[in-house]
Structures are given as structure tokens and as C-alpha cells.
Amino acid sequence: MAKERAGRAGAREWGAGRPALEAMIATTEAFALAVEAKDPYTHGHSRRVSLLAEQVSRELGLARVACETVRIAGVLHDIGKIGIPEGLLRKPGKLNRGEMRIFERHSQLGWRIVSAVPELEEVGLTILHHHERFDGQGYPERLSGERIPILSRILAVCDAYDAMTSDRPYRDGVSHRLATDEIGRNLGKQFDPSVARAFLRLFADKVPSHPDVTTSLWSLASMGSRATPSARSTRLRILRRLGSPAKPAAARGDAVDDPWASP
Secondary structure (H helix, E strand, C coil), rough: CCCCCCCCCCCCCCCCCCCHHHHHHHHHHHHHHHHHHHCCHCCHHHHHHHHHHHHHHHHCCEEEEEEEHHHHHHHHHHHHHCCCCHHHHHHCCCCCCHHHHCCHHHHHHHHHHHHHHHHHHHHHHHHHCCCCCCCCCCCCCCCCCCHHHHHHHHHHHHHHHHHHHEEEECCCCCCCCHHHHHHHCCCCCECHHHHHHHHHHHHCCCCCCCCCCCCCCHHHHHHHHHCCCCHHHHHHHHHHHCCCCCCCCCCCCCCCCCCCCCC
């Protein structure tokens, strides 16, 4: 995995071959829908993260193509959870260390799935590194600072905010104020200070609104045999890249108290 690609997301123009690309994105979104079907607590999470990340990207003055890249990455960022045992996703308590190691595979698995579509290379890299920490204590590669792709740094803040304010099997969501205070306390630790400040400029004094926009993600729930040949081909390529899902492991260890975990 290249560690020198920080900030390259959005380098490829999205205009060429747009219909084929949209079919590929739509097929991949169907897998994101399957993740939400496995874990009802995450219903709507990916769409909210997508909307937040796009707004923060605009606040930072990123190019249109980068804003579109992070929007797609937001929708697909948890797609790797399709290969995580359902018992871990729904566990009504903290994950122990062994379980956490299994759970942490989802960012790499998501990268593998999305990278099956060559046009989504930068989206895949954004997903791969969205659990890195600015201080280098994240995963999967323990990158730090600006070695983390900028779009991954944006996704990290937005994902954490929505995870904190959403209910989970093992806890209730916290208030908007508590979540933004926590982001402020983690400037330069968990989060890129410039990205976190952009988020706080937008939302410190107002709760984000998420209009109920209908997207292809939901219409694809019953796509089935009506999928186009291009979409079916892409789905098969993704499944081949996915390979065998992760198997449950008998893991022992102390429970991990991770406020940002969103299993």
C-alpha cells in the first residue's frame, strides 16, 4: 500500500465514461446497503457521513472532483463490514482486543472491494485510511499527519461525529454539543486540526441537517436480475476481490473502550 499518496484523491476527472462509472458505483452501493441490512443500528449512517464530508470538503476549498470523491467514499466507507461476523457488529457491549482486531479489518476489506473498480482507486484509498489517527495511533498502517490522505482525514472527523451522536447496541448516542466538544479536545490527536476546525466552523452552533434525499442506494435493494450486464459484471468482479468473509475467532483479552468505534 503506497504511503506517499496523501492528498492525491480527486486527481482523476469523473467525466469520462460517466454512464459506466455510475453503473459501477451503483453496484458497489448495493453492497453498502447489504451492510446496513446486517446492522440496523447503522441505518442511514453512511449517507449522513457522506453529506457531512462533502460539506467539510467544500469548506476547505477542495476542488469539485475531490468533493465528489469524498461523497462517494462516505457512502461506501463501511462496505468492508460485509465481511465482518454479524455477531461482532451487533454485540451489545465493548469488543475485546481479539474481536477488535477482527473488526479493524473492515477498512482494508473495504479498500479491496472498492478497488475492484479501477475508476474508484482514490475512493478506495480514502476508505483504507479513514481510521488512521493524526497522531499515528490509528489503523491499518499507523500513518500520521499529512501522510494520511486529506479525504481520509475528512472522513475520520465526520465518521466519528455521526458514530458519537448515533445509538449503538452498547450505548446511547451523545448530544451534538458533547460530540463537537470531543472533536475539539482531539485536535492534533485523533483529528487533523485544520479539518476539525472546518467541521466546527460549519457545525459548532448548529446541528447538521440531513434531508431525506432518495438515492440509488435504496432503489438497488431489489435490483436483482434487472441489473445491466455492466453492473452484473462489476458485481462479479467485486465478489471475486472480496473472497471468503472473515470467520469468527475465539478471541480473548480485555475489553477495548474505544469512543470512536462504530461496530
